[in-house]
Amino acid sequence: MPLTPDDVGRIAHLARLALQPTEQAAMLTQLNAFFSIVEQMSAVDTAGVEPLYTPLSAVSEVSLRLRDDVVTETNQRELNQRSAPAIEDGLFLVPRVVE
Numbered sequence: 381m382p383l384t385p386d387d388v389g390r391i392a393h394l395a396r397l398a399l400q401p402t403e404q405a406a407m408l409t410q411l412n413a414f415f416s417i418v419e420q421m422s423a424v425d426t427a428g429v430e431p432l433y434t435p436l437s438a439v440s441e442v443s444l445r446l447r448d449d450v451v452t453e454t455n456q457r458e459l460n461q462r463s464a465p466a467i468e469d470g471l472f473l474v475p476r477v478v479e
Contacts, residue, residue: 382412 388408392399399407436442457470466473 383408383415 385404385408388399388404388411391411392404392407432438433444434442461467461470461472464472
């Protein structure tokens with residue numbers, strides 16, 4: 381279902397964009413082309429296809445390069461909390477928002 385000029389106007393309003401009529405017409409063409417591609421991609425049967433973590437793994441074996449999970453920074457809690465208006469037991473205190 382293609383978008384209409386009214387749809388583009390509503391989207392532009394929500395995005396706080398002031399589009400000229402020529403810009404709105406160009407945006408309509410671009411958005412409809414985009415959604416056409418999405419419809420084509422949605423029509424592809426992907427049942428039984430494993431998701432790829434990288435597109436390169438489709439053409440060759442790729443191993444994940446993960447770094448070791450080690451602490452690299454020192455604890456600076458006290459330094460970071462010096463400027464806080466209220467602290468209790470090492471935690472920031474904030475005003476209640478929900479009653």
